[in-house]
Amino acid sequence: MSDAADCHAPPTAKREGAPCIALIGNPNAGKSTLFNAITGGSAQVGNYVGTTVDRQSGVMRLSDIGPVNVLDIPGIWSFAARSPEERIAIEAALGLDGRPAPDLLVLVTDAPRLQRSLYLVLQALELEVPVVVALNLVDEARDQGRLPDINNLSEALGVPVVATVARTGEGLDALKAAISQQLQHPRTVPPPHRWSEALLADAAELIPLLPSRFSGPAARQRALALWLLLSIDDAAALSDQPDLPRDAALRIRERATTAGRDLVAEIVGQRYAWIDARFSSFVNTADREGAALSDRIDRVLLHPVxxxxxxxxxxxxxxxxxxxxxxxxxxxxxxxxxxxxxxxxxxxxxxxxxxxxxxxxxxxxxxxxxxxxxxxxxxxxxxxxxxxxxxxxxxxxxxxxxxxxxxxxxxxxxxxxxxxxxxxxxxxxxxxxxxxxxxxxxxxxxxxxxxxxxxxxxxSCSARLPVYALMIGALFPEFLPNTAVPARPLALFGMYAFSTVVTLVAALILGKTVMPDVATPDVIELPPYRLPHLRTVVWAVWARVADFLREAGRVILVATVVLWALLSFPRYSPEELLAQSPELQAQVTAETDLEALTRPLAIEKSYAGWIGHTIEPVIEPLGFDWQIGIGLVGAFAAREVFVATMGVVYGVGDDVDENSLTLREKMLQEKRVDGTPRYTVLTALSLMVFFAVAFQCLSTLAVLKRESGGWKWAGFVVGYITVLAWVLSFVVFQGGRWLGWG
Amino acid sequence: MTLDALPLDASAMIRSVRGDGPFRRRLLELGLLPGTAISRTGQAPLGDPLSFRVRGAVLCLRRSEAACIELDQP
Known part of the structure; x- marks a missing residue:
């Protein structure tokens, strides 16, 4: 994240340098497309502090005032704060997050679904900040015969309204002109709708208790008081708000409820009352309703068959x-x-x-x-x-x-x-x-x-396949005993079914225990079908790849080096190793490759070997020994490395794959201390179950840390999965032995 | 009648919205207010969720969620 293209400046009232605008709009209103269209290729993705919500910013060049920083705020339905995204929106829009407030809000509205967009516009106007409305997707509205009347809309709202089609570029010059005009001569207007006396009284009671960071013009304070009344309730949302306004808001709500009032319906309803009263002057509602083409496509794409x-x-x-x-x-x-x-x-x-x-x-x-x-x-x-x-x-x-x-x-x-x-x-x-x-x-x-x-x-990711293939190929019979049922494909299918069940059950349990459902279910909107916009698609792909390389890449790189060190140190020369092992000395002939001969001993003497030996008591009940333990350490780089590590451990070299016959034979020849075979079908099953479940991928860990916003959740996931893997393997191995399979 | 019982392609007026605080607030903010016209446009192949057109947009609601919305008898 570069601070150059960002609304970063000392938090003073008057910012030096480029002005900053923020784009706000409903999901599916084409906000990202508009953002990409006006900022060109300059966009940068970062995160809002303490979250993994994308914070996109870029630079737009205006011919008369030069560069303008553009902040793309996540798509929201409302400013009311119930989700992290919504909170971020209002905090970013008003500069409550410690950064300076944008000089201008650009409301990206959805012309065919204007009523709902206007709800967000009214909320923005209540804050009394300079606003420009981009009436986007006017082509879609035009096709439906529901093109809003721009002049009436602009007059009623009291702010500039510009018709745009972000994906074709239509209206973008006019939008830039309107932005430039508002930046040079900022003008705020009071919101067009009126609050009832009762709501104004409730807000007035709350205003003196607002935290200092909410200070500002009287109208904005009233808007924030109403915002608190709408956002706060018994749920944990906004629990970080100072107790004073929070308690007061709860008290006011309770009093209203006792009086038979419904505060939420009043606040929301008075905004929509204005919209409903004026709407027929914006759009000719006599025209037929809705997106006919999308409906026809849905008849096919949402049909049961x-x-x-x-x-x-x-x-x-x-x-x-x-x-x-x-x-x-x-x-x-x-x-x-x-x-x-x-x-x-x-x-x-x-x-x-x-x-x-x-x-x-x-x-x-x-x-x-x-x-x-x-x-x-x-x-x-x-x-x-x-x-x-x-x-x-x-x-x-x-x-x-x-x-x-x-x-x-x-x-x-x-x-x-x-x-x-x-x-x-x-x-x-x-x-x-x-x-x-x-x-x-x-x-x-x-x-x-x-x-x-x-x-x-x-x-069960694709990296598990080589491990399944090695185990099934080496140890499973071709057919189930006394039948003509092929056992190996069945075992492979079984592993995938097992993985699916474990995944869904784990989600169910986690959702009921550590992550109980928060109260707001997501309402899915089915947006009209549109042709994908190439530039938006390319940008989305690039943003994710760049983010992965920058954020997760570093962790993966460091972890790989650490793992390399575990498998490579302490280092001994082949001669030193040979001197320690009379057994190996006996095998030496004139053309022996000393390094290849001593490699299994080298890995046994490494830290990874030490870990393998140390964890042996823990993995013994699963049917594993220290050699498999080394393989498990190696598998942390990536599961498929297990096969190569086992190749080294068994002296076949690391140039093996899961189909290697030498490796399979070597495994079949391995004996326990008591002379029984090291690997049985049961060991293979236990090992496969372990691999199906266990957290053995540093790259996954890195990306988990990145996407959950820190090590805490990533650490929890590694912990619960490791315990789960051990328990399930234990059940399989010991259960199998108890049934007499081992 | 509640919204989950609205037949395919039929429309009606919303009378009231019940339900948990945050969920109810979300529905109201999406414009599902008393007096608003709503029509049923379809359902997912497994019978749930249902989809509705309201104020020009198509929204999906689970049957249990739609049951929180009371309709005026036409």
Whole structure:
């Protein structure tokens, strides 16, 4: 986040430098498109302090006054503060968040659904700040024969109103002219609607108790008093407000209720009363109502049969893209990393040969090759999947289908206590948790987001497949005993079914315990279908990729280096290791590659080996030993690393994959101390269950920390999942033994 | 009659909105006020949620939520 393109300035009354405007509007009113259109490519995404709500800002150039900072405030229905998004909106609009207030609010309204947009406009006017109204989507209104009369609207509101179509650029010059005019000669008007005497009396009682940061003109204080009356109730919302106005607001509400008044209906109703009384002078309501084309499309896309088929096809497409189509790009990144690693390794070898710096060069080379380059590689490897997923999400959202998908899945996901909007992130989790957790941003409520991102690591991502394949291939019989039922595909299917059930049950339990539902359910709006706007889509994809690289990338890189150190230190030369092991000495012949021979011992002597030994008592009841323990440490970089780590542990080398016959044979030959085979079907099952559940992905941890806004929730998720994985594996292994399978 | 019982494509006037504080406030702020016309436009394939047109927009409400809205008999 660069402060240059932001409303950052010393919090003084008069700001030096560029003026600042803020865009405010309903969701689906085309605010993001308008923002992108007027700021060009200058936009930057950051976060509002202490939240993960996007804070987008950019610069607009005006011919007469030069650069103007533009702040894009999240889409809201109302200024009343019940959700983090709504709170941010009013705080950003008034500069209550410690930053200077914008010089001008641009209300982005939705011409075809003008009544509801006007509700937000009236709230803004109550604050008595300079306002310009952008009447957006006038093309849609025109097509419906419901084009509002701009002059009447502007006259009634007392502020400039400009007709715009953000996606085509229509009216943007006029909008910029109006903004420029208002910035040079700021003018505030009193709101056009009137409050009842009773409400004015209630507000007057509250005004002296308002905190000092709410100070300002009398009209604004009254608006804030009414805002508090509307926002506060017994729920935890606004619990951080000072007790004095909060208690007073609660008392006033209670008194009103006792008197048979309904404060909420009064405040909301008096705004709508003005809208309803004037509306026929803005729009000719005699014309036919509504968006006929969207309704016809919905007859097909929300139909029980055709709607379900289209939904399944769309979701299959998204999943396929994430699961398979991203593979060439991911492979290319991997190959690129390997090539680069090869060059650097050669360079290090070359230096070592000519100027051996007391053994420092190989260590440094290894750090560069396997630590840093490996880490960068594993960050960049996620980019294709994140870009693809957000490409689909942006297209689906911009076209209006994402809201339909949420509508279709709402009933099903309610079983797990989640809203329909959780479907796309959860489905994506079966490909990769990293883009999936990032995709929870499409969910409007923070509480739903936290629950969803807490269970996404339980969905069986594609990195688990190599582990399943190794275990099933090595240990499962081809057919179920005494039948012709193929056992291996069944086992694989079983793992996916298991993962789905665990995910949904976990969501249900978390939603009832640690994250009880907050009171405001999200009301989904089905916006009219529109053609996706290329620039908005590209911007959305780029914003997410950049955010991932900047925020999660750092954590992943550092963690990869730490993990590399665990697996690489303390370091011993092959000769030192050989001297410690008479067993290995016996195997040495003239052409033995000493390094390859001693690698299993080197990893056993590393910190990772020490961890493997240390955790052995804990994982023993699950059927695992210290060698698997080392594999579990290695798997923390990424689950698929488990296979390579096991290859090293068993002396087959790290150049193995899940189909490696040598690795499978080696595993089958491993014995316990008592001579029984180390790996049985039961061990394999226990290990697969462990892998299906356990939190073994640093990148997921990094993105979880990023999207939940801190380590607290991320730490909780790691903790509960680790316990859950242990318990489930324990039940499988010990239960299986008790049943006599082991 | 409550809103969840409104047949497909039928319309009616809202008489009152009940329900929990925050949810009720949200519905009122979206313009679902007494005297507002509302019509049923569809339902999700699993029978729930339902979708309604009100003030030119299409909103989805779960059956249980729609049951909080009392309608005037036409």
């Amino acid at each position: 055709s709607g379900s088929i289209v939904f399944l096809l769309v979701m299959a497409l998204v999943f396929q893209a994430l699961f398979s189509w991203s593979a060439p790009a991911v492979d290319a990144v991997g190959a690129g990393t390997s090539t680069l690693q090869g060059w650097v390794q050669q360079g290090a070898d070359w230096v070592e040969l000519r100027a051996p710096l007391g053994g420092a060069t190989p260590i440094f080379g290894d750090l560069l090759v396997n630590g840093i380059l490996g880490g960068v590689g594993s960050v960049v490897e996620f980019v294709p999947q994140i870009a693809l997923l957000f490409l689909f999400i942006a297209i689906l959202e911009d076209s209006g289908y994402l809201a339909r998908a949420a509508h279709l899945m709402d009933r099903l996901l309610r079983i797990a206590g989640l809203p329909g909007k959780a479907f796309v992130p959860l489905l994506s989790g079966f490909a990769c948790a990293v883009p999936a957790i990032a995709a929870t941003r499409t969910m409007p409520r923070f509480r739903d987001r936290l629950v969803t991102m807490a269970v996404i690591p339980l969905t």
